[in-house]
Structure formats: structure tokens, C-alpha cells
Amino acid sequence: MDPAGHKYFTVIDYVIFALLLVASMAIGLYYAFTGGRQSTTREFLFADRSMKCLPLSLSLMATFQSAVAIIGTPAEVYANGTQYWFIGCSYILGLLIPAHIFIPLFYRLHLTSVYQYLELRFCKAVRICGTVTFIFQMVIYMGVGIYTPALALNAVTGFHLWGAVLATGLVCTLYTALGGLKAVVWTDVFQTVVMFTGQLAVIIVGVHQAGGLSDAWAKVRDGGHISGIDLNPDPTVRHTFWTLGVGGVFLMLSLYGVNQAQVQRYLSSRTEKEAVMSCYMVFPCLQVALMLSCLMGLVMYACYGNNSPLKQQYITSKDQMVLYFVMDMLQNFPGLPGLFVACLFSASLSTISSAFNSLATVTMVDLIKPHFSMTEARATLLSKLLALAYGIICLAMAYVVHLMNSSVLQAALSIFGMVGGPLLGLFCLGIFFPCANSIGAVTGLAAGLIMAFWVGIGGFLSRMPSSVQVLALNSTNTIPGAPENITVTAVPAVIDPARPVGLNGLYSLSYMWYSALNSSTVVLIGLIISFMTGPTKGDDVASGTVYPVMQRARSLLHKLVKPSTCCTAPPAHTEMDGHKEMNGNVKEDAGTEEETDTFLPSDPVSPLEQETSV
Numbered sequence: 001m002d003p004a005g006h007k008y009f010t011v012i013d014y015v016i017f018a019l020l021l022v023a024s025m026a027i028g029l030y031y032a033f034t035g036g037r038q039s040t041t042r043e044f045l046f047a048d049r050s051m052k053c054l055p056l057s058l059s060l061m062a063t064f065q066s067a068v069a070i071i072g073t074p075a076e077v078y079a080n081g082t083q084y085w086f087i088g089c090s091y092i093l094g095l096l097i098p099a100h101i102f103i104p105l106f107y108r109l110h111l112t113s114v115y116q117y118l119e120l121r122f123c124k125a126v127r128i129c130g131t132v133t134f135i136f137q138m139v140i141y142m143g144v145g146i147y148t149p150a151l152a153l154n155a156v157t158g159f160h161l162w163g164a165v166l167a168t169g170l171v172c173t174l175y176t177a178l179g180g181l182k183a184v185v186w187t188d189v190f191q192t193v194v195m196f197t198g199q200l201a202v203i204i205v206g207v208h209q210a211g212g213l214s215d216a217w218a219k220v221r222d223g224g225h226i227s228g229i230d231l232n233p234d235p236t237v238r239h240t241f242w243t244l245g246v247g248g249v250f251l252m253l254s255l256y257g258v259n260q261a262q263v264q265r266y267l268s269s270r271t272e273k274e275a276v277m278s279c280y281m282v283f284p285c286l287q288v289a290l291m292l293s294c295l296m297g298l299v300m301y302a303c304y305g306n307n308s309p310l311k312q313q314y315i316t317s318k319d320q321m322v323l324y325f326v327m328d329m330l331q332n333f334p335g336l337p338g339l340f341v342a343c344l345f346s347a348s349l350s351t352i353s354s355a356f357n358s359l360a361t362v363t364m365v366d367l368i369k370p371h372f373s374m375t376e377a378r379a380t381l382l383s384k385l386l387a388l389a390y391g392i393i394c395l396a397m398a399y400v401v402h403l404m405n406s407s408v409l410q411a412a413l414s415i416f417g418m419v420g421g422p423l424l425g426l427f428c429l430g431i432f433f434p435c436a437n438s439i440g441a442v443t444g445l446a447a448g449l450i451m452a453f454w455v456g457i458g459g460f461l462s463r464m465p466s467s468v469q470v471l472a473l474n475s476t477n478t479i480p481g482a483p484e485n486i487t488v489t490a491v492p493a494v495i496d497p498a499r500p501v502g503l504n505g506l507y508s509l510s511y512m513w514y515s516a517l518n519s520s521t522v523v524l525i526g527l528i529i530s531f532m533t534g535p536t537k538g539d540d541v542a543s544g545t546v547y548p549v550m551q552r553a554r555s556l557l558h559k560l561v562k563p564s565t566c567c568t569a570p571p572a573h574t575e576m577d578g579h580k581e582m583n584g585n586v587k588e589d590a591g592t593e594e595e596t597d598t599f600l601p602s603d604p605v606s607p608l609e610q611e612t613s614v
């Protein structure tokens with residue numbers, strides 16, 4: 001330790017960290033020089049559509065599991081107990097719905113970008129709005145993802161902040177740009193193993209330091225850190241079963257149902273069944289990831305109790321807790337700090353690489369190809385350059401995040417809810433409501449985004465314990481009975497934080513509801529505007545682009561009501577078959593549909609589709 005309180009890495013720690021980067025790079029190079037040598041966009045962006053479900057499921061999990069989750073979740077559990085663990089309940093519906101509604105629909109449409117769906121269902125403008133929103137979401141998220149581990153490492157070990165950002169950014173950009181989706185998926189697999197190993201090692205050593213399993217358990221139990229289920233229906237309470245278990249479903253749907261990074265993985269699997277299976281297998285992977293990071297928080301509590309290093313001012317923010325704990329407890333285990341740092345950066349590398357690859361895909365498929373015709377070789381080169389360009393944008397975003405400052409876990413999940421939520425709403429509007437039209441879709445998306453930023457930024461400002469709060473309160477609400485020149489310290493006493501009223505009620509909505517609120521706003525406004533401007537008629541909707549909710553429900557009901565006579569109940573069967581046929585014949589039908597007339601001539605991905613459609 002030096003006077004600044006830094007704890008230093010040993011040589012062996014540096015070696016382990018370097019090995020992570022070298023191994024990731026090697027995987028990238030391997031896929032750059034084997035197989036089709038990344039010479040087609042089909043290989044570069046879709047791994048030849050030949051992926052199996054095990055690597056895919058690990059990769060699906062790794063995409064949205066970054067250093068943010070590795071250090072944010074334990075910090076949350078350390079501070080507030082295990083309530084956050086109930087987010088695990090949302091994984092059930094949050095993965096079942098994508099597996100049975102979104103994946104079959106997208107897979108049968110032979111999409112390359114999920115935003116292509118928006119053009120099939122609505123029109124080109126909606127597609128571009130969706131693409132731009134996605135790019136916006138992923139670019140901010142990438143910044144958070146790359147900056148978080150570097151900042152924590154810098155604060156605790158004095159490791160050069162921008163050195164870490166540049167090293168990881170460069171390595172990641174290179175292996176993504178050279179090895180394509182195959183490299184991204186297989187580095188994800190390797191990095192997930194490193195991630196789990198690092199967490200497990202720290203938990204085991206931590207339990208040992210806390211005096212063994214039973215002592216550690218007694219400490220967290222007596223400290224009140226094992227939370228029972230909180231069924232408080234108040235939507236402003238940050239974490240309850242409802243905000244996490246129900247609000248979390250919408251968050252999961254926006255990530256695992258309609259996010260290009262994930263849909264691209266589903267689409268790159270060999271068969272539809274394998275895509276569905278990989279989605280199923282994300283469930284145990286996510287539960288393991290959640291369990292490990294919650295356990296880490298509990299182990300930290302067992303070691304420090306309420307006497308946190310934050311309170312003792314060894315560190316300056318909650319997000320430095322985990323790394324401080326690792327350096328503090330593991331300093332006598334050479335190599336383990338390095339392994340944990342490798343774990344942290346593995347988590348982030350696997351996130352950023354997915355972001356680069358998916359961003360390169362949508363930029364290519366949705367924004368460039370429809371407007372410029374080019375050879376396959378050109379298109380592949382351009383895709384690689386795009387992956388490179390997004391690497392540089394990512395570094396720039398790290399600097400922007402550097403200028404902001406908030407709890408990383410909540411920040412990341414808020415971005416998912418604020419930008420991913422409206423996108424989820426847009427897809428739901430198209431998939432579940434055949435009457436929705438393009439004007440409704442665009443207006444709905446805009447309304448959802450406005451709602452998101454209004455509530456999100458309002459909430460952010462009203463939670464800030466500074467003069468900004470006074471300004472925010474005074475500009476939106478008059479405080480009854482408050483003196484004219486109200487002081488900063490008087491504010492909490494005047495506004496009872498337990499009973500927010502008016503706009504403050506909206507601003508204090510739990511961030512876990514953002515995705516639900518914003519996606520519902522899109523659907524609601526989208527439907528209202530659609531009805532005002534003339535709803536789409538059933539026959540005008542391109543086939544295979546809507547999910548037949550009523551038919552499915554009726555056929556399910558038939559099965560339930562007449563289980564013994566199911567063989568002689570033709571209605572259920574004909575409807576099921578009808579649906580299958582509809583999806584199967586998408587390509588043939590598409591030309592006859594009015595909605596898709598505008599789509600076909602400028603079909604941007606036809607070369608890709610020809611390769612992939614049987």
C-alpha cells in the first residue's frame with residue numbers, strides 16, 4: 001500500500017491480465033484465418049448461420065453481463081441485502097416469451113437485422129427510427145461497459161485509467177473486426193469461463209477469511225442481509241418483488257426479445273429449434289451469474305459487517321467496493337487479484353464485442369446497403385471497418401461516461417429501460433396489434449422516448465441531494481407552507497420522501513419499471529394514433545409479421561377444455577396448421593402484400609437472404 005491507499009498488483013497479476021487479452025486476441029486471429037476467412041458478410045455477421053446452442057447460450061448471457069453486473073450487484077447486495085436476487089424470477093417469463101413468440105417469428109422471416117422486421121410490418125421510416133434508437137442505446141451502454149472496470153481498477157490499484165480503457169478497447173476492436181461473429185461468440189465462451197472462475201475463487205477465499213461457511217452465514221443473517229420477499233405494491237420502492245419480478249420481465253424482453261445483439265445470435269443458429277434451445281439454456285446460465293454476484297455481496301458483508309471501507313473512507317464510491325475487497329482479502333494469494341481483474345475485464349470484453357458486431361450489422365444492413373449497391377467483398381470490408389469505427393466511438397463514449405457519475409448498475413439498467421423499453425414497445429405494437437399503422441408506430445416510439453427521458457431525467461435530478469434538487473422542485477412544484485428562501489437542508493424535511501405527490505410521484509418511480517412504462521406508452525399512443533389515422537386492415541398486414549394471439553389462445557383453450565376429445569377437435573388443429581403455413585410461406589406471400597410492395601424493390605439484404613433461405 002502507498003500513502004494514497006492503493007494496493008498494488010504483483011507481476012503474476014499483470015501476467016494473468018495480459019494472458020486474457022492475448023488469448024482473446026488469439027481466438028480472433030484463429031477465426032480470421034480459418035473457415036471462410038471472414039470473406040462474406042454471412043460469415044462475418046452471422047457465423048455462417050451454423051452455431052450450436054451451447055456456445056450461443058453462453059454468449060447470449062455474456063452480452064448483457066458486463067463488469068457493471070460483476071461489481072454493481074455485490075455492491076447492491078452489500079448495501080441493501082438480497083432483495084435484488086428476486087430479479088431472477090423475471091428470467092422465467094423474460095426468456096419464455098422470447099423463446100416462443102419472438103424467436104419463431106423473427107427466424108421464419110429470415111431476417112438479418114431485427115429492424116428489417118419493422119419495414120416488413122410498417123415501412124422504411126419506422127425501420128430507420130428503430131435502428132437509430134438501437135445505435136443510440138448500444139453506444140451509451142458500450143461507454144459504461146468499457147469505462148466501469150477501468151475506473152474501479154484505477155481507483156483501487158492506481159492502474160492507469162486510460163491505459164486500461166485503451167488496451168481493452170483496442171484488443172476488443174481488433175478481434176471483433178478480424179474474427180467476426182464466430183470470434184465474438186467463442187471469446188464470449190472463454191470469457192464466461194474466466195468470469196465464473198474469478199468470481200468463484202473470490203467467494204471461496206472470502207468465506208474462508210470470514211471464518212468459514214457457518215460463521216459467514218451467521219454474520220449475514222444477524223446483520224439482516226437475507227431479505228424476505230417484499231410484496232409492497234408501491235411502484236416507487238426501488239426493489240420489491242413487483243418491481244424486480246414483474247418490471248424485470250419487460251427489461252428482459254427488451255434485452256432478450258428484440259435487441260439486435262441477441263436476435264443476431266438466435267438467427268445465426270443452425271435451426272430454429274436450436275435457437276429456441278439456446279434461449280432456454282440462458283436461464284440456468286443467468287441464474288448462476290446472478291447467484292455468484294449476490295453471494296459475493298454477502299461474503300463482503302460477512303467480512304466487513306457494517307464497517308464498510310466506504311464508511312472508513314478507503315474508497316470514494318460504492319462501485320469500488322468489490323475490487324477493494326478483492327485487493328484487501330486476496331493480497332496474500334498471488335495471482336488471485338489478477339484472476340479477478342481478468343474476470344472483470346472478461347465480462348466487459350464480451351459485452352463490448354457483441355455491441356461492436358451488432359452495431360456493425362445494423363449500420364451495414366439497415367443504413368448502408370439499402371442505399372448503395374456493392375460487391376460482397378466490399379460489403380465485408382466495410383463491415384470490418386464499421387466494427388473498427390464503433391471501437392473508436394466506444395473509446396469516445398468512455399470519456400463521456402467519465403464526465404457523468406452515478407451508480408453503474410442502476411445507470412446501465414436505466415439505459416436499458418429508457419431506450420430499450422420504447423423499442424420493445426415498438427415491436428410489441430407490430431407483433432400483437434395488426435391494426436397498428438406506420439404513423440402510429442413512429443408517433444408511439446417518439447412518445448415513448450419522450451416519456452422515458454422525462455421520467456428518467458426528472459427522477460435523476462429529483463434524487464440528487466444538491467442544489468439541483470431545489471431548482472428542480474421549485475420549478476415543477478410549489479411547496480405548501482415552505483418559506484420563500486428555502487435552504488438546501490430544509491428540503492428533505494418539507495417533502496416527505498415516503499409520499500411523493502404529483503410529478504414527484506412520477507419521478508420517484510422505481511427505475512425497474514422504466515421498461516414497462518415506456519413500452520406501454522409506445523403501444524398505447526401507437527394504438528390511439530393508428531385509430532385516429534385509419535388502422536391497418538387485417539389483410540394489409542404482411543403475413544408472418546403478427547403473432548395470432550387470439551388464435552393461439554383459442555386453440556390452447558380447446559386443448560384444455562376438451563383434453564379427451566382433442567383428436568376429434570378439428571378447429572384447434574386447423575388453426576395451428578394455418579399459422580404454421582403462414583409462417584412457412586412468408587417469402588412467397590410477401591410479394592402479394594400491399595404493405596411489402598415498398599419493401600421488395602429496395603430489399604437491402606436480398607443477397608444474404610438468397611444465401612440463407614432454403
Ligand SMILES: CC(C)(CO)[C@@H](O)C(=O)NCCC(=O)O
Nearest residue numbers: 064065066067068069070286412
Ligand atoms: C441485464 C441483467 C439483469 C440480465 O441478465 C443482468 O445481467 C444485469 O444486471 N446486467 C447489468 C448490466 C451489465 O452488466 O452491463
Ligand code: NA
Nearest residue numbers: 062065347351
Ligand atoms: Na459481458
